[in-house]
Amino acid sequence: MSLTDQLNDIINSLGGFGPEVWLSASFCVLLLAELIMLRSSRTQARRLLAGLSVGAVVIAGIWTVLLPTRGYLFMHLLFVDNQAIFIQVLIALSAVFVLIYEFLTVQREEETGLSRLPLEWYSLLVAMTLGLFLMAMSVNMLSIYLSIELVSICSYLLTALTANRKASEGGIKYLLFGAISSAIMLYGMSLLYGMTGTLDITANSFGAELAGQDTSVVAVALLLTMAGLLFKLAGVPFHVWTPDAYEAAPVPVAAFFSIGPKAAAILVLMRVVTALPAESPLGGATAMVVQTPLAVLALAGILIGNLSALRQTDAKRLLAYSTIAHAGFLLVGVVALSDAGFQAVLFYVGTYLFISLAAFFLIDLLAQSNGSDLTISHFAGLGPKQPVLSITLTVVMLALTGLPPTVGFTAKLLSFSALYEAYQRSGDAWLLALFVLGLLNALISLVYYLKIPFLLFFRSASITQKSVPLPKAAVWLSVGLVVPVIALFLKPDLLLRWLTGW
Template identity: 80%
Template sequence: MSLTDQLNDIINSLGGFGPEVWLSASFCILLVAELLFVRGTSLLKARRWLAGLSVGIVVVAGIWAMLLPTRGHLFMHLLFVDNQAIFIQVVVALSAAMVLLYEAFTTSEQVNFQPKLPLEWYPLLIAMTLGLFMMTLSVNMLSIYLSIELVSICSYLLTALTADRKASEGGIKYLLFGAVSSAIMLYGMSLLYGMTGTLDLTADVFGAELAHQDTSVATVALLLTGAGLFFKLAGVPFHVWTPDAYEAAPVPVAAFFSVGPKAAAVLVLMRLVTALPTEPVLGGATASSLQTPLAVLALAGILIGNLSALRQTDAKRLLAYSTIAHAGFLLVGVVAMSQAGFEAVLFYVGTYLFISLAAFFLVDLLARSNGTDLTISNFAGLGPKQPLLSVALTVVMLALTGLPPTVGFTAKILSFSALYDAYQLSGNSWLLALFVLGLLNALISLVYYLKIPFLLFFRPMASTTDGQQSTSAPKAAIGLAVGLVIPIVILFLKPELLLHWLTNW
């Protein structure tokens, strides 16, 4: 391609890159605004202004992405815009807006339950959102790596941003595991480049050359490349950092970690799977070569997440292990390797946004109302005292389990239906094992998901000790958290509201 053609391609690509340019410029503006507000106003006013600006920035980015007319490759096949990428961008923007609003609503002079996030968290969250937007568009292994690193660096900083020892320890553990997964991913990418001669996952030569490679060698290279994706997904075996990082991070940060990176990572994983050939050449690698290892990893994530959650005494650590289990459930649709499976994954992501954020917000508000920390035993007897929050949390726990009348039931039905169809076509016994054991794990998860509702309504409240006093939870934060429960029920009654968007948009 001549230099003139390259310049024209870059100029034409800018039309589909608007939200990312907006987030990049906004990040720089927020850094300057932070300095100006700190010097010119009080800390509380500066926080309010920066929170308002940040919410406006991510909302504009999400709306811009939805209205984007451009589809196709950008910047000489570095990025690719399609409906799936735009859907994940909307999920990321919506989750970022929700956590920013929640942090703003719960930050006041009267609310001192946990250390306040410093003002630097606003530009860092915008930078992380930019990295997630880039991940959703990336189809070149170089752009995939760079966007994952941008997300990872912001994640490390957000985890260790508060000035306490637990946050520092959580950030260091997060960083160490992230460095290991990044190195493994780069090694896998170098192997794939050596096999195919290209970094572009959408290039015809990528699939054609992998089809000529030995199945075991190509599968190992692909799994090594997926290390960075499994790290962001909190999937086995790169899940060890999750409980410590979630416990160390403030609730808004942990809530965003549970949604944004998972949504972007699972889309990149689907792109990697669909880049593989469907038919082998002389016994070479195909998409079905990844079915068994992915099924094993999905099953391991479901089992480890659920079994580890049984013995947790801290609500945030319990939700952290819950996200590991749900990472396994997200992989169920990917393992199916069908159009129905991929649509089920996107539906799961879209609904998990409301379920996960509501879970983190509600347990935090209940703890605030009791003036205690997030130890599960402290929730005893709060049901009559906080009936609205308690009923809402019970609905959310049912959704996390996958029981009606919540959309968690619908999401799991769609995923496992696609998995069973894939088993009937392939006869792979690992798919059947994932199907049976995955559904049985719903019974295991009942034990710990319903533990908090049981304590809320059927155990007496412990006496207040150590000078802890009850405080009234902010009404705006309560409205936001309870409002997130409404789509969980509505999408169970009318799942076509989201399915129609996914299939026809």
């Protein structure tokens, strides 16, 4: 490609890169605003920065939907399609909800001198949103790696941002595991580049070259490459950082970790596993080489997440292990290696946004209502005192379990239906094991998900609890997140019609 053609391609690509440019500019503006507001009151500075951050993310999300350009950008570094736009919208929504919740609850924290997040967190969250936007569009191994590193660096800083020992320990552990997974991923990418001669995973030569390679070598290279994606997904075996990081991070940060990186990572993972052709006329590697290993990892994630959550005494650690289990459930649809499975994954991610954020927000508000920490035993007897929050949290826990009348049931039904169809096609015993044990794990998860609702309504408080008034706007925001959880169970077509229409 001549220099003129390259320049023309860059200029034409800018039409599909507007939201990312906007987020980059917003990040710079937020940094300058922090410096300018140093001499202002903390409340005034927080109000300005929160407003700028919410506005920046909302505009980026709307701009994403209205993008005039589709297809490849910057000489196949990025790719804009409906799936990328869907994930970007989910990321923008989760960032907006988290920013609004933090702003609504921070006033009480500042009045008591216990503000959970410094002002720098706004610019870091916008930068992390930018990285996630780039991840959702990345189809080149170089752009995939760089966007993951941008997300990771922001994640480490957000985890360790508060000035306490637990935050520092959680951030260090997060950093160490992130460095290991990045090194493994780079090694896998180097193997893939050596076998194919290209970094573009959507190139015809990429799949064609891998299809002619030895099956076991391709499987190892692909699994090594997936290390960074499994790390962001909190998938086994790169899940060890999750409980400590979630416990150390403030609730708004942990809530964003539970959905934002997962949404972007699962889309990139789907693109990687479909890089190989479904069939190889030469008898070489096909997409099936990663089906059984991914099924094993999905099953391990479901089992480890659920069994570990049974003995947790801290609500955030419980939700952290829950996200590990749900990472396994997300992989179920990927393992199916079919259009139905990929649509089920996107549906799962779209609904998990509301379920996960509602779980973190409601648990945080219930803990604030009696002035306690997030120890599970401290929720005893709060049901009659906070009936709206308690009933809503019970609905959310049913959704996390996957029981009707919540959309969690629909999401799991779609994923396991696609998995069973894949088993009927391939006859792989590991797919059957994942199907059976994955469904049985719903019974295990029922034990710990209903632990908090049981304490809320059927146990009296062991200590005298003080009643603390809650910000009404934060309460209604958290309760409002549960409306889609019920509505999408009654009318899943509202989302499925959009996904299947692609």
